[in-house]
Amino acid sequence: MEFDVNGRRLSADADPDMPLLWVLRDLLGLTGTKYGCGIGACGACTVLIDGRAVRSCVFAARGASGKTIRTIEGLGAGRLHPLQRAWIGHQVPQCGYCQSGMLIAAAALLAQNPHPSDAEIDAAMTNICRCGTYPRVRAAIHAAARAMRDAL
Amino acid sequence: MKRRSFILGGIGLSGALVVGWGVLPPRSRLGGRETLPPLYGAVSLNGWVRIAPDGTVVVAVPRSEMGQGVYTALPMLVAEELEVPLAQVRVEQAPIDAIYGNVAVLVTGLPFHPDQENGDLARASEWIVAKLGRELDLQVTGGSTSVRDAWRPMREAGAAARAMLIAAAAKQWNAAPAQCSVSDGVVRHLDGRKLALRELIGTLREVPLPGEVRLKPAQEFTLIGKPAPRLDVPDKVTGQARFGIDVRLPGMLFAALRACPTIGGTLRTVDPAPALALPGVVRVSTLSGAAGGAPAVAVVANSWWTAQRALDKLRIEWDEGPNAGMSSDWLLARMRGALGAEDGFTFYEGGDGEAALKRAVQRVEAEYRAPHLAHATMEPMNCTARFADGRLAIWAPTQVPSVLRHVAARAAGIDADRVEVNVTLLGGGFGRRLEVDFVPQAVWLARDVSPAPVQLLWSREEDTTHDFYRPAAVAKMRGGLDANGAPLAWVTKSVSDAIVPQYLRRTYPALAADTPDKTTIEGLFDQPYEFPHRHCAHVTHHTPVPIGFWRSVGHSHNAFFAECFIDEMAYAARRDPVDFRRRLLARHARHRAVLELAAAKAQWGRVGPGRAHGIALHESFGSIVAQVAEVSLAQGEIRVQRVVCAIDCGTAVNPEIVAQQLESGIVFGLTAALYGEITIAAGRVEQRNFPQYRMLTLGDTPRIETHLVPSDAPPGGVGEVGTPPIAPAVANAVFHLTGRRLRSLPLRLGA
Numbered sequence: 001m002e003f004d005v006n007g008r009r010l011s012a013d014a015d016p017d018m019p020l021l022w023v024l025r026d027l028l029g030l031t032g033t034k035y036g037c038g039i040g041a042c043g044a045c046t047v048l049i050d051g052r053a054v055r056s057c058v059f060a061a062r063g064a065s066g067k068t069i070r071t072i073e074g075l076g077a078g079r080l081h082p083l084q085r086a087w088i089g090h091q092v093p094q095c096g097y098c099q100s101g102m103l104i105a106a107a108a109l110l111a112q113n114p115h116p117s118d119a120e121i122d123a124a125m126t127n128i129c130r131c132g133t134y135p136r137v138r139a140a141i142h143a144a145a146r147a148m149r150d151a152l
Numbered sequence: 153m154k155r156r157s158f159i160l161g162g163i164g165l166s167g168a169l170v171v172g173w174g175v176l177p178p179r180s181r182l183g184g185r186e187t188l189p190p191l192y193g194a195v196s197l198n199g200w201v202r203i204a205p206d207g208t209v210v211v212a213v214p215r216s217e218m219g220q221g222v223y224t225a226l227p228m229l230v231a232e233e234l235e236v237p238l239a240q241v242r243v244e245q246a247p248i249d250a251i252y253g254n255v256a257v258l259v260t261g262l263p264f265h266p267d268q269e270n271g272d273l274a275r276a277s278e279w280i281v282a283k284l285g286r287e288l289d290l291q292v293t294g295g296s297t298s299v300r301d302a303w304r305p306m307r308e309a310g311a312a313a314r315a316m317l318i319a320a321a322a323k324q325w326n327a328a329p330a331q332c333s334v335s336d337g338v339v340r341h342l343d344g345r346k347l348a349l350r351e352l353i354g355t356l357r358e359v360p361l362p363g364e365v366r367l368k369p370a371q372e373f374t375l376i377g378k379p380a381p382r383l384d385v386p387d388k389v390t391g392q393a394r395f396g397i398d399v400r401l402p403g404m405l406f407a408a409l410r411a412c413p414t415i416g417g418t419l420r421t422v423d424p425a426p427a428l429a430l431p432g433v434v435r436v437s438t439l440s441g442a443a444g445g446a447p448a449v450a451v452v453a454n455s456w457w458t459a460q461r462a463l464d465k466l467r468i469e470w471d472e473g474p475n476a477g478m479s480s481d482w483l484l485a486r487m488r489g490a491l492g493a494e495d496g497f498t499f500y501e502g503g504d505g506e507a508a509l510k511r512a513v514q515r516v517e518a519e520y521r522a523p524h525l526a527h528a529t530m531e532p533m534n535c536t537a538r539f540a541d542g543r544l545a546i547w548a549p550t551q552v553p554s555v556l557r558h559v560a561a562r563a564a565g566i567d568a569d570r571v572e573v574n575v576t577l578l579g580g581g582f583g584r585r586l587e588v589d590f591v592p593q594a595v596w597l598a599r600d601v602s603p604a605p606v607q608l609l610w611s612r613e614e615d616t617t618h619d620f621y622r623p624a625a626v627a628k629m630r631g632g633l634d635a636n637g638a639p640l641a642w643v644t645k646s647v648s649d650a651i652v653p654q655y656l657r658r659t660y661p662a663l664a665a666d667t668p669d670k671t672t673i674e675g676l677f678d679q680p681y682e683f684p685h686r687h688c689a690h691v692t693h694h695t696p697v698p699i700g701f702w703r704s705v706g707h708s709h710n711a712f713f714a715e716c717f718i719d720e721m722a723y724a725a726r727r728d729p730v731d732f733r734r735r736l737l738a739r740h741a742r743h744r745a746v747l748e749l750a751a752a753k754a755q756w757g758r759v760g761p762g763r764a765h766g767i768a769l770h771e772s773f774g775s776i777v778a779q780v781a782e783v784s785l786a787q788g789e790i791r792v793q794r795v796v797c798a799i800d801c802g803t804a805v806n807p808e809i810v811a812q813q814l815e816s817g818i819v820f821g822l823t824a825a826l827y828g829e830i831t832i833a834a835g836r837v838e839q840r841n842f843p844q845y846r847m848l849t850l851g852d853t854p855r856i857e858t859h860l861v862p863s864d865a866p867p868g869g870v871g872e873v874g875t876p877p878i879a880p881a882v883a884n885a886v887f888h889l890t891g892r893r894l895r896s897l898p899l900r901l902g903a
Binding site for chain 2: 022093
């Protein structure tokens with residue numbers, strides 16, 4: 001099967017039923033996307049498919065082929081995405097394991113809604129973090145939204 | 153058992169451990185050049201510092217980075233004395249060596265009341281245990297001890313390295329060392345000449361290690377005490393950070409397993425054929441279970457998903473064993489029975505608690521409870537192993553590399569010096585990764601597919617159902633007030649299983665003994681409150697449930713019991729809860745200052761309609777924390793709006809990390825306070841994944857603000873100390889709001 005990942009065409013000998021997460025991690029060597037629950041409950045495996053946030057542990061490979069996939073490795077497209085800069089500025093990560101999915105979910109949110117309110121962030125960001133980075137995630141999303149607006 | 157016999161027992165235990173102690177030369181924790189292999193043209197200056205050919209300072213960190221910031225805070229200690237900017241520093245995992253043994257974690261495990269710390273017995277025990285810790289090379293990340301343990305040796309290592317930089321530069325310049333100094337990562341001569349570290353590599357090989365060093369006084373610190381960005385953050389926002397599950401080796405296979413779902417059960421039969429029929433499946437193995445692990449069936453395949461799917465095809469027959477009838481209700485009934493029937497071990501006694509209760513004008517009594525809890529690290533348990541040519545290599549997210557090596561060698565049947573341990577980043581630890589149950593599993597699978605490396609990863613369901621749970625506990629709290637409402641007596645008796653004996657049985661069975669375990673009662677017996685009469689006892693009630701160290705350990709539930717009950721006493725005495733506590737802290741100025749800071753910053757008692765404040769004060773791991781929670785109700789659920797947190801953690805090495813850790817501890821504790829409960833039915837853990845074991849999410853998280861009490865005292869712990877006070881602060885607020893006293897965790901208004 002062929003996959004368009006982070007602007008590159010990659011091929012993998014994947015079972016069409018294999019969730020995209022394992023295609024990325026075990027077949028394509030892209031380990032930035034994490035496994036957390038396997039049932040789409042925690043968001044550690046979130047990637048963008050055609051710009052939409054998808055929990056790749058419950059998304060079969062066959063549905064991803066032919067679509068545009070973006071993972072944490074390609075979020076900044078060669079440089080840091082404003083969200084990544086805000087994440088560094090607000091010192092968001094602790095253990096860091098959930099942060100790939102958290103950043104991708106935030107990127108999907110800002111793509112849809114460039115100026116989310118606290119309530120909109122609360123509703124959109126349902127990823128689980130055991131280190132409790134939530135207050136900094138919220139602050140960093142606001143900061144990135146401001147930076148992206150100022151850059152326009 | 154009497155206290156004295158316990159202490160002597162502890163010393164006897166030490167005697168067994170330090171065989172060979174007499175033949176080891178006395179040594180500091182500086183280490184020698186040989187401690188760190190001088191890789192790639194670098195020069196090692198001691199066991200903690202190496203200078204790379206490009207002038208980068210490589211700091212060996214013997215603790216595991218699991219989010220708590222040790223990969224930043226510990227190098228800061230070296231960089232402070234070495235006079236190099238943090239940007240010039242790179243972190244490397246230290247090898248296993250006695251100089252890296254965690255002395256603080258053993259010393260803080262001693263069962264002394266903080267007010268007794270200067271007693272002769274306490275001092276003697278601390279000395280013996282510290283000595284023991286040094287020789288045991290107990291490389292442990294836990295007990296919020298990383299900075300406390302590294303505080304001297306890593307600053308000394310930096311200072312010793314600085315002296316060597318100066319000696320090398322003086323030699324190159326043919327100048328007196330007194331004319332040379334280091335600042336901003338460069339050695340400078342008084343006359344203005346400069347040498348970068350990369351220009352000193354050759355000479356550094358020739359200068360001797362200094363005999364003694366002088367450490368900077370606190371007022372000269374330039375790094376310590378100021379916020380500094382974490383060194384691990386850039387890789388964690390780009391997906392480059394490597395956790396255990398990200399290890400990739402040539403020819404590596406992937407393994408999934410299913411462990412016996414019933415606690416104490418065993419494998420009866422399994423037919424491997426249905427799994428082996430799937431393309432990509434390499435092998436089906438049965439694992440007997442060691443180091444606390446349950447018997448299991450594992451599948452090895454060319455991807456983890458294939459292995460996991462193959463497991464689903466297997467029909468596994470388990471022998472459910474002796475605990476098939478066990479349930480949480482049954483365990484609770486047994487604990488309550490023990491509470492009534494047994495006196496337990498007295499950990500602290502001051503005055504005569506029972507007599508004081510008898511003559512008290514007002515008596516307050518309550519029973520409190522806490523359930524089992526799972527750790528639920530975001531990265532499930534995993535371990536990668538390669539067994540080839542009689543040598544074993546392990547890659548694992550672990551808090552205990554030295555214990556891991558010992559257990560891995562035992563599982564492989566080889567000597568420990570043939571085992572290489574690589575510690576990866578940890579996707580959360582919280583105490584779960586003090587356990588090494590997954591290590592023998594990976595070792596045996598690596599033996600089965602040798603020489604191919606294999607990565608074993610547990611599913612979330614396996615992780616949740618095969619944890620080492622925070623013990624369930626019950627406590628009977630009794631207090632007495634005199635005719636003026638002044639506190640007279642504090643008498644507690646608690647019941648729970650004990651972690652330390654279980655842990656030793658799993659890891660070092662020869663050392664396991666049924667001694668009283670401080671972790672059962674920490675947070676109850678060591679309260680600062682100055683009651684004239686105190687008596688604190690614990691009844692150890694052994695159960696088959698695997699239990700382990702869960703962030704803040706005994707404090708996690710004992711703070712709830714103690715701080716809610718203090719609140720109950722305040723109400724019985726018709727006193728304001730802050731004022732009631734303050735009066736009980738006349739000789740504890742640090743505690744009083746923290747309490748007052750939290751109350752002041754929260755504007756204690758000033759809340760809008762439909763809201764209430766609750767407060768809790770708790771000392772743990774060498775730091776004092778007070779939290780004020782502001783609570784409201786929404787659709788019958790408790791909603792925490794805001795938490796104001798004050799801390800005295802002594803010197804805050806990196807205040808930004810301190811604030812982060814308090815936020816972290818609060819969210820972790822609030823998750824448990826509002827939702828956390830592991831239940832057992834028919835001998836099995838009922839919760840399997842996040843939908844049944846609910847986590848706080850961003851939308852549920854309160855605003856959190858932290859305030860530090862300035863201090864020059866040596867550092868206290870910060871990784872766990874935010875967790876204990878939040879449950880009682882919230883429960884106390886709920887009482888003020890609703891008049892309902894919730895004495896059982898998790899806090900449920902409907903119950």
